[in-house]
Amino acid sequence: MPLESIGHAAALWVGLHLLLLLILALLVVRQRQKHKVALGDEGIAELLQAIRAQGNAVEYIPPALIGLVVLELTGAPPLLVHVGGLVLFVGRVLHAIGLSNSGGVSMLRTAGVVLTWLAYIFIIASCLFFAVG
Numbered sequence: 216m217p218l219e220s221i222g223h224a225a226a227l228w229v230g231l232h233l234l235l236l237l238i239l240a241l242l243v244v245r246q247r248q249k250h251k252v253a254l255g256d257e258g259i260a261e262l263l264q265a266i267r268a269q270g271n272a273v274e275y276i277p278p279a280l281i282g283l284v285v286l287e288l289t290g291a292p293p294l295l296v297h298v299g300g301l302v303l304f305v306g307r308v309l310h311a312i313g314l315s316n317s318g319g320v321s322m323l324r325t326a327g328v329v330l331t332w333l334a335y336i337f338i339i340a341s342c343l344f345f346a347v348g
Contacts, residue, residue, distance in 0.1 A: 283299055
């Protein structure tokens with residue numbers, strides 16, 4: 216693969232996931248302003264849900280993005296990076312919507328977790344395959 220084409224697939228998914236993280240951060244700020252809360256959640260369910268939606272995304276997205284970048288650096292086909300990035304992105308969006316709308320169990324939240332874990336398994340398996348292959 217030519218050097219100038221390395222990183223384009225990963226750059227797309229890094230950019231989209233960073234945009235998602237920014238949107239989730241803005242939703243936390245909006246809830247903080249609405250409820251006039253500077254620190255913590257003061258027991259306000261809406262604010263806690265926004266904080267956890269952002270926090271959960273921050274916990275899952277960076278390690279997966281590192282995996283996607285490493286995968287691309289190994290010379291893996293861009294399609295693999297796109298599959299991993301797309302499944303992760305859809306999972307994170309569904310989870311954020313589900314958690315933002317309900318603090319309890321929801322279909323969107325569950326689907327988001329399942330897709331996120333499937334993306335992790337796919338990225339892990341792909342990285343290991345290209346590491347030894």
